Amino acid sequence: MLTSQRKQHLLNILKRDGQVVAKKVSQELGLSEDTIRRDLRELAQDGLLQRVHGGALPASPAVVDFAGREDILIDSKVAIGRAAAGLIKDGQVVILDGGTTCVQVARHLPRNLQATIVTHSARIVMELVEHPSVEVILIGGKLFKHSIVSVGAAAIDAISHIRADMYFMGVTGVHPEAGLSTGDLEEAYVKQALSKQAAETMVLASQEKLGAASQYVIMPLSEISGLIVEQIVPDEVLLPYLRYGLTIIRA
Numbered sequence: 001m002l003t004s005q006r007k008q009h010l011l012n013i014l015k016r017d018g019q020v021v022a023k024k025v026s027q028e029l030g031l032s033e034d035t036i037r038r039d040l041r042e043l044a045q046d047g048l049l050q051r052v053h054g055g056a057l058p059a060s061p062a063v064v065d066f067a068g069r070e071d072i073l074i075d076s077k078v079a080i081g082r083a084a085a086g087l088i089k090d091g092q093v094v095i096l097d098g099g100t101t102c103v104q105v106a107r108h109l110p111r112n113l114q115a116t117i118v119t120h121s122a123r124i125v126m127e128l129v130e131h132p133s134v135e136v137i138l139i140g141g142k143l144f145k146h147s148i149v150s151v152g153a154a155a156i157d158a159i160s161h162i163r164a165d166m167y168f169m170g171v172t173g174v175h176p177e178a179g180l181s182t183g184d185l186e187e188a189y190v191k192q193a194l195s196k197q198a199a200e201t202m203v204l205a206s207q208e209k210l211g212a213a214s215q216y217v218i219m220p221l222s223e224i225s226g227l228i229v230e231q232i233v234p235d236e237v238l239l240p241y242l243r244y245g246l247t248i249i250r251a
Contacts, residue, residue, distance in 0.1 A: 014058060047059055120149045
């Protein structure tokens with residue numbers, strides 16, 4: 001089997017099974033695991049999958065910069081943002097992550113809502129400047145330009161002083177086994193810190209992020225409260241997440 005044929009075979013397995021187990025494929029093809037791992041490494045370099053221990057998972061497509069993401073799946077983000085905004089009640093302290101879906105949460109907050117929004121995203125702050133009765137707390141730190149958010153030690157220290165009712169987390173990957181992930185290490189640490197300071201963490205997950213993984217792990221699914229997903233996500237796709245006892249809200 002030619003290299004190009006092997007790689008296509010691996011991608012076909014990934015599409016069919018949602019994962020590639022290197023040992024199993026090597027046995028099926030009568031090849032060494034080193035050969036399969038080399039193919040997986042090259043496919044990962046092309047952005048076609050995410051390597052993990054023992055094989056590979058689907059790579060998240062949600063890794064472009066903020067401007068590039070703003071025009072992707074707009075209707076889905078609006079629906080998820082509207083559903084998330086509806087969960088916020090008067091008097092609550094709520095953390096809003098950075099990201100284009102969280103921008104939609106901010107845009108759909110009721111004009112009469114009286115709550116406190118904590119965020120490390122300058123983009124979220126700009127959405128709420130004209131909101132008449134929402135207090136906004138901006139977490140400072142080093143600017144991560146890719147996502148227009150604050151990261152680093154200063155941000156994590158400021159986060160430690162907050163106790164929130166709910167955190168709406170944005171991610172690039174949500175996988176039953178691999179957990180929650182993102183494309184930047186410092187962002188992963190900040191998201192983890194934000195979740196620890198909230199009584200509940202709800203993950204905003206458009207369909208392309210479900211079953212996908214990125215390079216940096218945030219936390220396992222067992223540490224969050226639930227997912228807000230699109231109405232069109234099939235029941236069978238959500239079944240592995242329900243086994244964790246997560247609340248699933250369809251937007």
